[in-house]
Amino acid sequence: MEQKNIILTGDRPTGRLHLGHYVGSLKRRVELQNSGKYDEINILIADDQALTDNADNPGKIRENIINVVLDYLSVGIDPEKSTICVQSALPALHALTFYYMNLVTTARLARNPTVKTEMQMRGFADEGLPVGFFSYPISQAADITAFDANVVPVGEDQLPMLEQAREIVEKFNRIYGETLVMPKAMIPENETQRRLPGVDGKAKMSKSLGNCIYLSDPSSVLKKQINGKMYTDPLHLQISDPGHTEGNVVFTYLDALCTDAHFAEYLPEYANLEEMKAHYRRGGLGDGTCKKFLFNVLEETLSPIRAERARWEKDIGSVYDILSAGTARAVERTNETLARVRCAMKIDYFANRSIIGEWEELLKKARQ
Numbered sequence: 001m002e003q004k005n006i007i008l009t010g011d012r013p014t015g016r017l018h019l020g021h022y023v024g025s026l027k028r029r030v031e032l033q034n035s036g037k038y039d040e041i042n043i044l045i046a047d048d049q050a051l052t053d054n055a056d057n058p059g060k061i062r063e064n065i066i067n068v069v070l071d072y073l074s075v076g077i078d079p080e081k082s083t084i085c086v087q088s089a090l091p092a093l094h095a096l097t098f099y100y101m102n103l104v105t106t107a108r109l110a111r112n113p114t115v116k117t118e119m120q121m122r123g124f125a126d127e128g129l130p131v132g133f134f135s136y137p138i139s140q141a142a143d144i145t146a147f148d149a150n151v152v153p154v155g156e157d158q159l160p161m162l163e164q165a166r167e168i169v170e171k172f173n174r175i176y177g178e179t180l181v182m183p184k185a186m187i188p189e190n191e192t193q194r195r196l197p198g199v200d201g202k203a204k205m206s207k208s209l210g211n212c213i214y215l216s217d218p219s220s221v222l223k224k225q226i227n228g229k230m231y232t233d234p235l236h237l238q239i240s241d242p243g244h245t246e247g248n249v250v251f252t253y254l255d256a257l258c259t260d261a262h263f264a265e266y267l268p269e270y271a272n273l274e275e276m277k278a279h280y281r282r283g284g285l286g287d288g289t290c291k292k293f294l295f296n297v298l299e300e301t302l303s304p305i306r307a308e309r310a311r312w313e314k315d316i317g318s319v320y321d322i323l324s325a326g327t328a329r330a331v332e333r334t335n336e337t338l339a340r341v342r343c344a345m346k347i348d349y350f351a352n353r354s355i356i357g358e359w360e361e362l363l364k365k366a367r368q
């Protein structure tokens, strides 16, 4: 099988997409899409995965599918170049998950550090752990392999999922013969972009933690999030006090997003972030100035995204058609992989009638 360059990424439709998604994955996806270097780009709205911890609230998932597609289109995902599809409508993914479950032990699943953290966040340790949630890394391996993806652009929290997927591929190919493509994670080079913290300084900006700057937030909300909620340095009480830039969310966001051009445009006193940080550390630079600069940087990033969203929001019929066409393409694509998998596993009884000959031969031998 000739290896093509194929991307698979996705998001859970549990809310609108936020700045963490943007720096961790979306921005990269658009660059890769426009690089012309990839044969296929597939973007999966993982509604089945979202149900694993929202089974009692399917309305939330249904609502957020449109939010996620709108966010994709507004950051520059181009449906002519990328296939956007909905997970629950792809039956091959369910079948693959079922087969891969036989290749993974419960002990292995229990070791997944991201799942461990997420279990804690969701209170599953006390309430009891849904089997679906516990095993979602297996279904994620099905998503990736169903598209024969070799490249998976994700944030750092997804590295354990990729590791699990790679183990499944290795084991499957060892038992059933070379069938599945080995995937590789692609994480941002900029360290801060790999896991953007929340505005409250918590380890990860996450829909489930309510500490997000959403791509679709209007300027007024953005301003409130920055001025009201954003965690800086609690020891920096007076402007003249020396300040800490480490663990200071304003500087973390600047690390992830600002360029020297932003300084030339909005804060020409400094040539770059290093100079600004040095001043903050020495003392004499107030949080107000830093926050105002961050606001300008974010406005520059987010205002074109908002404008695109407003345009698409007026044309939901077209958005539906894009999603429906992408999903139809993905059904075909993933069914091909499932057929290949079933053939490798020798359970493709009804692919053609060749098994009749095999069975007849077997019975003939038994009679001899």
Ligand code: ATP
Residues within 6 Å of the ligand: 010, 011, 012, 013, 014, 020, 021, 023, 024, 025, 153, 154, 155, 156, 157, 158, 193, 194, 195, 196, 197, 204, 205, 206, 207, 208, 209
């Ligand atoms: P949920 O709380 O429902 O899990 P989430 O905010 O973690 O939502 P996901 O849909 O799980 O978002 O993640 C989608 C993609 O975005 C993944 O590739 C993930 O690594 C990346 N991502 C999510 N949050 C961040 C973040 N704070 N920094 C960098 N990347 C992120």
Ligand code: MG
Residues within 6 Å of the ligand: none
């Ligand atoms: Mg997540």
